[in-house]
Amino acid sequence: MLDVTDLRVELMTERGVVKAVDGVSFSIESGETVTIIGESGSGKSTTAMGVLRLLPDDEAAVSGKIVIDGHDVVGNPRAAARLRGDKVVLIPQDPMTALSPVHTIGGQLGEAVRLRDPSLSRKAAADRAADLLGQVGIPDPRRQLGRHPHQLSGGMLQRVLIAIALAGRLRLLVADEPTSALDVTVQAAILDLLLRLQEETGMGILMITHDLGVARLVSDRVHVMKDGRFVESGEVEQIVDEPREDYTRSLLSAVPRFR
Ligand SMILES: Nc1ncnc2c1ncn2[C@@H]1O[C@H](COP(=O)(O)OP(=O)(O)OP(=O)(O)O)[C@@H](O)[C@H]1O
Numbered sequence: 188m189l190d191v192t193d194l195r196v197e198l199m200t201e202r203g204v205v206k207a208v209d210g211v212s213f214s215i216e217s218g219e220t221v222t223i224i225g226e227s228g229s230g231k232s233t234t235a236m237g238v239l240r241l242l243p244d245d246e247a248a249v250s251g252k253i254v255i256d257g258h259d260v261v262g263n264p265r266a267a268a269r270l271r272g273d274k275v276v277l278i279p280q281d282p283m284t285a286l287s288p289v290h291t292i293g294g295q296l297g298e299a300v301r302l303r304d305p306s307l308s309r310k311a312a313a314d315r316a317a318d319l320l321g322q323v324g325i326p327d328p329r330r331q332l333g334r335h336p337h338q339l340s341g342g343m344l345q346r347v348l349i350a351i352a353l354a355g356r357l358r359l360l361v362a363d364e365p366t367s368a369l370d371v372t373v374q375a376a377i378l379d380l381l382l383r384l385q386e387e388t389g390m391g392i393l394m395i396t397h398d399l400g401v402a403r404l405v406s407d408r409v410h411v412m413k414d415g416r417f418v419e420s421g422e423v424e425q426i427v428d429e430p431r432e433d434y435t436r437s438l439l440s441a442v443p444r445f446r
């Protein structure tokens with residue numbers, strides 16, 4: 188589903204060039220969840236944005252090899268644009284910025300539905316939108332269609348983004364700290380929902396988090412990131428129970444253990 192080889196991302200900043208991602212390689216099969224964990228500034232979001240080719244050319248130089256669902260998105264950036272919003276979806280760090288503040292939930296979700304199936308009437312698209320909101324556990328979906336993003340809580344907005352993801356033929360979901368802004372019970376519900384959808388659809392998930400509890404719950408494999416590189420990679424049990432690197436150990440000791 189995703190094959191990344193020697194990915195490098197150089198950011199053009201006011202202070203000069205920053206090597207935010209400095210040669211990382213990883214892959215994700217269908218139905219698999221791979222997690223990147225690391226301290227703030229280690230390059231996690233830049234990796235996610237680089238893989239999906241969401242960084243503007245004048246702000247970032249991306250090199251290496253990225254193949255998404257058989258498409259080379261480094262050689263052919265337009266392939267990435269075609270994949271995004273249909274087969275590949277990003278749930279960004281802040282759900283509020285991912286939605287338009289001036290359009291209704293129904294308008295934005297309906298647009299995603301009609302992108303997937305342009306022959307649908309407005310009425311049929313609204314029905315499908317309400318159906319999707321119901322699938323992600325939003326109560327009273329009909330009524331939510333007419334509301335604007337600022338009228339919904341962070342947890343509800345996360346669900347709307349997941350519903351938008353479901354409107355396409357989702358193969359790969361990239362979730363950048365999807366639950367960091369949420370309280371613990373909502374966090375658990377969102378992670379549950381993602382795992383259930385993964386079971387139903389066989390999608391691959393790239394999970395970005397600084398929370399080892401989240402990593403432990405959802406991951407098949409974990410890459411530990413520091414200063415743009417992976418310092419340790421392995422099965423989640425190995426990383427959490429028998430970390431080889433001091434850096435991983437310091438991440439582990441920074442969070443409460445629940446076992
Ligand atoms: N727009 C930008 N301008 C300048 N530097 C940036 C920009 N975005 C990221 N960086 C730098 O690139 C590096 C990686 O940042 P990135 O946002 O990928 O980290 P992160 O692991 O996602 O952190 P966090 O856990 O805080 O979200 C950092 O050194 C950061 O300062």
Ligand SMILES: [Mg+2]
Pocket residue numbers: 231232233280363
């Ligand atoms: Mg980040």
